[in-house]
Structures are given as C-alpha cells and as structure tokens.
Amino acid sequence: MAEHPTGIPIQLEPLVTRVLAPNPSPYTYTGTQTHIVGMRDLAVIDPGPADPGHIDALIRAIDGRPVTAIVVTHHHRDHSPATRPLQAITGAPIVGAASFDRADAGTRADASFDVAYVPDRVMAERDTVTGDGWTLEAIATPGHTSNHLAFALPQTRALFSGDHVMGWSTTIVSPPDGDMAAYMASLEKLMGRDDRVYYPGHGEAIETPQRLVRGMLGHRKQREGQILRLLRDGAQPIPAMIGRMYVGLDARLVPAAARSVLAHLYDLQARGLVIEEGETWRTTA
Template identity: 75%
Template sequence: MADLPTGLPIRLEPLVTRILAPNPSPYTHTGTQTHIVGDRDVAVIDPGPDDPAHLAAILAAIDDRPVRAIVITHHHRDHSPASRPLAAATGVPIVGATPFAAASDVGRSDASFDHAYAPDSVLAEGDTVGGDGWTLTALATPGHTSNHLCFALAETQALFSGDHVMGWATSVVSPPDGDMGAYMASLERLLERDDRVYYPGHGEAVENPRRLVRGMLGHRRQREGQILRLLREDAREIGAMVGRMYAGLDPRLVPAAERSVLAHLYDLGRRGLVIGEGETWRIAA
C-alpha cells in the first residue's frame, strides 16, 4: 500500500483527476481517493482527511481554477474533514450528504464519524452541481451510512460511488447508522443503471460496474444464507458466527465483520426470520 503515490494528481479521463490521500489502513485500503471533476472550473469530491500535505496536493491540482463546490458523499472521517480547510482556502461552499441533527445523534455515536461535518447546502436525490461542461447529479444510496450519496457525471456516464461500491472490498455496514436492507436496495438500484465506470473512494476504477454490483449482491445473500444455516443448527452469539463465517480473516477486521453480521441480523429480524435475545440470536419459530 505504501508504494502507491500519494499527493500525485492522476488523470483518469479528461474531466476526472484522482489524488490519493496518505491514510492507508485495513479499512481504507491504499487511502481515500479525492476526485477533481471538471476542466476550466472544477468540483472536489471527498477531499478526505484533514491532512496538510493532502490539502496542499488538492490545491496544487486545482491550480487556481475556479472551484464551484466541495462535494461530500458521506460523513466519515476519511472523507469529509478536509472540506473545512479547503473551503477556507477557496471560499466555496461544502455541499452533499446531510449531517446529523443533534436530536438524532443519540445511539449513533461512532468513532468513524466526522462529527464536525456541516455542509453549507444539503443535496437530495436528483439535485445537481455543475460547471463548464460537467454536471454532477446526486443519487441517494443509503446503507453504508444513512446519508450516503453517489454522484453521476452525465457527460461521461461515470459514477462517483464513494464507499457504497469500492474497488477493493465490500463496504462495512455498521448499525445503527448502517442498514443492510437499505444497502441491498441501493445496490439493486445501481444495477438498474447504465453507468460506464465507477470511481470509488477506495480502490481502482470499476470498469464493469454492473458485473461487480451483481457479485456484491450475491456475496451479501451468501452471507445471509450462512447466518441462517448457522442459526438453524443452534442459537449463537455474533462472535461465534464470525469465527465460522470468516475463516482466516485479518484479526484487525474482526470488529468490522461483527458489525456487518449484526446488520444482517437486524435485517433478518425485521423480516421475521430471526430473533435476538440479549447477545444470542436464534431462528424465529
């Protein structure tokens, strides 16, 4: 991971430039990818962590071109914190995913949240941000987070998929903010589209997006089937299920696997298929 160039602008196509932030980890892969969209004027999608070197790299890539907006797919700490110093440096608004109102924060505390995220304008389904020869249209894709947005670039049939669809692994879905039912519905929605390429927040560009999305749906359904088979054998706690389901998993990723299994259990519970009793889950009678 450390061998990939951070801070270097890479032209992916005439309207899209990518800059990799220096924040590799088991959860971010090689790091967060910031995308600059446009030619004569630009938007910056997910400026990433509040890292001075990464901010300097973004500003150098912008190269004094007018910035129309700083666009945020969701409120995680590896995606949105640099929006604030970038806004201060450019004087342009932060737009995109909705923040949490104070009343809705109860029970949603999460170490991965950027609690200071405060956009100047919230974008909803179908809202657009545009410039000279480019338009970004918001697509609501909740699941990884409740406020996740993807952004479609109509001019080139590209989709900036944030963490909803990544180029290296499936997303962590961590309740209560993450919701497996919503995540699956959002994947189904993408399957109906004809996007040419996805530019994710982590990992390489996805050149055959519908095939990947079909595979992701199948993978999640396979996990659901594993859970149901294990619970038909016996009532179990999540840790025991993860031990059976994720053989050889990097120990650093066990907490993420446990959160995703919990998300599946909540979804199965809503559908009347399983019941949670304290830390133990069983098949519904």
C-alpha cells in the same frame, strides 16, 4: 500502490483527476481518493482527511482554477474533514450528504463520524451541481451510512460511488446508522443504471460496474444464507458466528465483520426470520 503514489494527481479521463490521501489502513485500503471534476472550473469530491500534505496536494492540482463546489458522499472522518480548510482557501460551498445527529451514531467499527461536518447545501436524489462542461447529479445510496450519496457525471457516464461500492472490498454496514436493507436496495438501484465506470473512494476504478454490483448482491445474499444455516443449528452469539463465517480473517477486521453480521441480523429480524435473545440469536422457524 506505487503506480498511484499519494499526493500526485492522476488524470483518469479528461474531466476527472484523482489524488490519493496518505491515510492507508485496514479500513481505507491505500487511502481515501479525492476526485477533481472539470477543466476550467472544478468540483472536488470527498476532499478526505484534514491532512496538511493532502490539502497542499489538492491546491496544487487545482492550480488556481475556481472551485465551484466541494462535494461530499458521506460524513466519515476519512472523507469530509478537509472540507473546512479547503473551503477556507477556495471559498467554495460544501454540498452533498446531510450532517447527522451524533446521538444516533452508535458504536462504530470503521472510520468514525466527522462530527464537525456541516454542508452549506444538502443534496437529495437528482439534485445537481454544475460547472463548465460538467454536471454532478446526486444518487441517494444509503446503507453504508444513512446519508450516503453517489454522484453521476452524465457527460461521460461515470459514477463517483464513495464507499457504497469500492474497488477493493465490500463496504462495512454498521448499525444503527448503517442499514443492510437500505444497502441492498441501493445496490439494486445501481443495477438499474447504465454507468460506464465507477470511481470509488477506495480502490481502483471499476470498469465493469454491473458485474461487480451483481457479485456484491450475491455475496450479501450468501452471507444471509450462511447466518440462517448457522442459527438453525441453535442459538449463537455473534462472536461464535464470526469464527465460523470468516475463517482466517485479519484480526483487525473482526470488529467490522461483527458489525456487518449485526446489520444482517437486524434485517432478518425485521423480516421475522430471527429473534434476539440476550447476547444470542436464533431462527424463528
């Protein structure tokens, strides 16, 4: 993305600066976007991978100003590992999403968990961290991960949406830590807010957030309907469903699609609409 090269601070508004990490992939798009909030003292949101060049870029962007908090939306390896070296340099506390039980991680298709992530302070719904002229308020948005948080900046009605709502694609929901029912409920929750703009962990700023969230809800409901229609034709394994649902999908993304379909199936199963039989699924009707 030539207009936003890695390591270069881009000022999005007076209180918000973005620095792109050099970790592009089929799952991260152009890379993880770290957001720096504040002017005199700062919060650093999702410092990203522990890449020395990216950490150096963040230190240049901080430019000697005090860091009040290192804030984390969730515990994936492309978002939180740089918390440790950044804390060692700045002395700032790590706050935000909870750490996790590795035994519950399960099989993952997207960026793996950061198993070393341990915050100094776990934030919950409506908890805040403040600085000179800014406040970040935690908004619980589980679904992509069980511990996912978004952070509202009420001074400018901006929302740092992490991977819950991205600017380039819908997010992966991968069981057991990812949960489709929780993800849908979190989207509905955002529909009830009046945020002006979303700054996601991947992709461009979202300037019509309500429209995008409405579209994401519709997309997931369409996928659910597609699954039910396929299963009404007879019991099927997930790979067969993927072949019919995601025509032309990049082969590198097939595992991620399979995890999201599984998340839909678990949600439908909890609602009594489908049954798992060995490696196949069928409807109850």
